[in-house]
Amino acid sequence: PTMRYLAYFQAYTNTYGELEQLKAMYEEALAVEGVVGLVIGTRPDCMPDSLLSELAEINKQVPVIIEYGAETSHDHTLEAVNRHHTWHQVEDAVRRTHRAGISCGLHLICGLPGESIDDILTTTRRACQLPIDTLKFHQLQIVKGTRMEQEYASVPGDFVRFSLEEYIDFFTDML
DSSP states (O other), X not given: OOOOEEEEEOSSOTTOSOHHHHHHHHHHHHXXXXXXXXXXXXXXXXXXXXXXXXXXXXXXXXXXXXXXEEXXXXXXXXXXXXXXXXXXXXXXXXXXXXXXXXXXXXXXXXXXXXXXXXXXXXXXXXXXXXXXXXXXXXXXXXXTTSHHHHHHHHOGGGSOOOOHHHHHHHHHHHO
């Protein structure tokens, strides 16, 4: 009975759209009984200053957390997996969000094609140099029927693979 909630806009890009439409969506979520804040997942190239200003105003009333899907700090990988943003855009979005006084986090994917263990560690170090509050790590999932599945089938050596024990050891070392 005393439980409170953060409305989590996770799937897809939750800052892409008309400003008034986005504000209405956030306000609708905050109107639900027990919802006391927002967590908004988005892309670093989809955070206009006008929306950031609106979210900063909401943040004065209830907690707002922005989570950016950065995935990696390597632009060649971002291009190869069709992210259509750069690491520079990640850095810019994080810094603007921090300056707006909004809590900020990044999502990274371990094991993107063409990346080595050293590349993953470099991304982690670069992420930790930014003014972030949270960092979420995801393992790469290859979905059947996608271009990445075809790439994996034809060039499996481009993908870092771990046994469970290796992944635990790697992740412990990374932390």
